[in-house]
Amino acid sequence: MDGNIQVTEKKQVVLSLVQPTGTPTLGNYLGAFKNWAKMAEDYDCLFGAADLHSITVRTEPKVLKSRIIEIYAILLSLGLNPEKNIIFVQSQVPQHSQLGWILNCYTQFGEAARMTQFKDKSKKYAENVNVGLFSYPTLMAADILLYQADFVPVGEDQKQHLELARDIATRMNNLYGNLFTVPAPFIGKAGAKVMSLQEPTKKMSKTDPNTKSFISMLDTPDVILKKIKSAVTDSEGKVYYSEEKPGISNLMSIYSACTGLSYEEIEKEFDGKGYGDFKAAVAEAVIEELRPFRAEFDRIINDKAYILSSMEKGAERAEKRARRTLDKVMKKIGFVSYR
Numbered sequence: 406m407d408g409n410i411q412v413t414e415k416k417q418v419v420l421s422l423v424q425p426t427g428t429p430t431l432g433n434y435l436g437a438f439k440n441w442a443k444m445a446e447d448y449d450c451l452f453g454a455a456d457l458h459s460i461t462v463r464t465e466p467k468v469l470k471s472r473i474i475e476i477y478a479i480l481l482s483l484g485l486n487p488e489k490n491i492i493f494v495q496s497q498v499p500q501h502s503q504l505g506w507i508l509n510c511y512t513q514f515g516e517a518a519r520m521t522q523f524k525d526k527s528k529k530y531a532e533n534v535n536v537g538l539f540s541y542p543t544l545m546a547a548d549i550l551l552y553q554a555d556f557v558p559v560g561e562d563q564k565q566h567l568e569l570a571r572d573i574a575t576r577m578n579n580l581y582g583n584l585f586t587v588p589a590p591f592i593g594k595a596g597a598k599v600m601s602l603q604e605p606t607k608k609m610s611k612t613d614p615n616t617k618s619f620i621s622m623l624d625t626p627d628v629i630l631k632k633i634k635s636a637v638t639d640s641e642g643k644v645y646y647s648e649e650k651p652g653i654s655n656l657m658s659i660y661s662a663c664t665g666l667s668y669e670e671i672e673k674e675f676d677g678k679g680y681g682d683f684k685a686a687v688a689e690a691v692i693e694e695l696r697p698f699r700a701e702f703d704r705i706i707n708d709k710a711y712i713l714s715s716m717e718k719g720a721e722r723a724e725k726r727a728r729r730t731l732d733k734v735m736k737k738i739g740f741v742s743y744r
């Protein structure tokens with residue numbers, strides 16, 4: 406030894422997942438993916454498709470399968486480096502379901518019943534309020550805690566689930582010693598909550614039956630322009646940010662997230678101009694923002710062999726890490742290992 410001590414600085418862990426319940430929207434992109442891509446260079450990142458979560462809503466097997474492949478190809482097209490970061494499919498890593506069950510037993514019924522997403526979805530899918538829909542947030546907590554994630558980049562709508570994951574982690578750490586890193590949400594300033602283009606007081610959602618309400622990440626430039634032109638606004642004709650103007654404020658937030666301009670700068674740019682000019686500029690900014698992603702996606706979606714081999718690599722690497730946490734948890738709880 407020459408006395409050189411190699412200092413390996415451990416990078417902080419970032420994890421986030423997306424459900425394959427439809428083609429992701431501009432909301433998913435600006436609220437989540439854009440931040441994922443930014444974090445991918447500096448952190449130890451894991452990104453994935455939450456396909457186990459998506460069966461809380463009934464889907465045709467063929468449709469589910471093609472959506473999982475599509476969402477995985479989308480993840481591969483975001484400019485993340487699959488060699489550096491782990492990109493995986495949740496159902497291909499069995500530890501998620503295993504830890505999910507355990508966490509169910511450390512979560513109170515009342516805590517899960519308070520989740521606003523559960524309340525909303527129970528109304529929306531009243532014919533199928535299954536137990537999975539109820540325990541959805543404990544599986545999400547398992548996703549995060551399995552990898553000892555420090556940060557979870559999500560949109561505003563997932564904040565309450567994140568808080569529950571933190572509560573469960575703290576509770577189990579108090580019972581058994583340090584089992585889990587307590588994760589912090591990472592919510593970007595711009596695009597944290599992109600609203601529907603037709604009902605701007607509701608979040609933009611990929612499962613909205615009105616396709617004019619959202620921009621899909623795979624919409625063509627023509628369609629993007631049309632949808633933004635038909636976005637609901639108001640009759641005042643002046644571009645400024647105000648709670649009283651949810652339609653224009655939403656378009657400003659989209660424009661700001663795509664261009665990096667502040668609200669004041671946007672107000673100045675469109676001072677004296679009408680909504681027609683503003684909408685055309687927003688559409689142009691969105692089209693430009695999605696262009697590199699779209700080119701990459703069109704290339705990758707036709708390469709099934711690359712998609713499947715990346716899935717395999719991702720699952721193997723994720724499982725190796727997930728197993729470490731699950732083994733530790735099971736041992737601390739008192740399960741018996743024959744090894």
Ligand code: TYM
Nearest residue numbers: 421422423424432433436437455545559560597598599609
């Ligand atoms: P999902 O599939 O609904 O959305 C994926 C990500 O996109 C964000 N998002 C939005 N951001 C801004 N404006 C919007 N209109 C908008 N719509 C969606 C979401 O906040 C999310 O970050 N339960 C999660 C998936 C999940 C997960 C996890 C996330 C499962 N396990 C572990 C983080 C960590 C969900 O349904 O996201």
